[in-house]
Amino acid sequence: MIVELEKSYGHFFEKDLIEEINQVAVFKEVSEGEELIRPGSYIKSMPLILQGAIKILRQDDDGDELLLYFLERGDTCAMTLSCCLGHHKSEIKAIAETEAKLVMIPVEKMEEWTTKYKSWRNFVFDSYHKRLIEAIETIDSIAFLKMDDRLLKYLRDKHKVTSDHIIHNTHQQIAYDLHTSRVVISRLLKKLETEGKVKLNRNSIEVIHI
């Protein structure tokens, strides 16, 4: 585990901290589609992502969903962070977008390290900053873009986190993430296909040039 830790977080954390993490953290491997955080649940440990991608969703009372952003190697979930530190309930839902490897840090250590390690403090601040920026970018998309551009952005983001030019999604799944209906996604994808930007197959979309 320590090798992976160093690879993903070595440029961020000092050696002592990496070793401490290695001692107390619990290694975890999750498979695609696994639910990591459920809205409303209390959280007592915080994930550091070593490999793969995690999708963070907002869910309203009616169960309607909206994709907030993806987490990748080197990222952590700021919501989890603040839930741990502030002992609040989770406001979001996290699902493994690909199979992923992560380590879970118990909440007591987080507090301790905040005092002890400058690099940890900076990491926490930086994570907050990144998530706030991502949240604001999400706001940008919903507020300023039309559905066709949001779909394009979605395909681009998804392409980026999976490093795969084939996107393994049904239209319905995309519709959930963008909080619209399947018919709308099919319609727009078809338009993208006639424009030569994607190639549509059953259960997958091949990204040509977007």
Add this chain to the structure above:
Amino acid sequence: MIVELEKSYGHFFEKDLIEEINQVAVFKEVSEGEELIRPGSYIKSMPLILQGAIKILRQDDDGDELLLYFLERGDTCAMTLSCCLGHHKSEIKAIAETEAKLVMIPVEKMEEWTTKYKSWRNFVFDSYHKRLIEAIETIDSIAFLKMDDRLLKYLRDKHKVTSDHIIHNTHQQIAYDLHTSRVVISRLLKKLETEGKVKLNRNSIEVIHI
């Protein structure tokens, strides 16, 4: 100034810290409509709000705007925070919604206090948490609500921060904040008036029961 500081932040910060703030912070009084932060600008001090309300807006490249949230007494701007700590550019725009009193903390002190005072650290974490939650609530509004409910929420929020049941806004100003057009706002306000929820006057809206 120290009296006001204690009133707004005394329950949060220890006495030593309040005194340090009192020594290094610059008191500032702004009048309604004054621009505090411009997007793209670099920021070298961080505001603590003592009185009044500040409106935080997102602005895209075309100059289109969207209200993110209001800051009130006891709040600070998390974006400014992370801009200071991370030396990034501002991503947002801040405008005094009412006349307001605030103190500006130089960036060097922020780093110092993060090591020195536990209460300061918690304040910073807590601010991040609150802003992230607010940002996500904004996402909720845009993603899940229709314009009529967004308008109602806007009126409620505005009523809350100004403590005034008369909202001194033109329809055009509201349209900017919600990123829609004046005609749409006029239309929906008229509907609210026929439902007996507001009373419309020139340059102002009286909130009856919303």
Add this chain to the structure above:
DNA sequence: ACAGTGCAGTAACAATTGTTACAGAAGGTC
């Protein structure tokens, strides 16, 4: 009183997005 300006009301229309319904294709199972 008069002109000038900004604000609000309204109508008519366009564009976008959401909804419902149905047909056919692809794939799995027996």
Add this chain to the structure above:
DNA sequence: GACCTTCTGTAACAATTGTTACTGCACTGT
């Protein structure tokens, strides 16, 4: 092959939001 389920394509229509254009009102300054 026959059957079933899931996914996609499409049409027709509804609802919401955006746009343009014009009107009259309220206030200002002269």
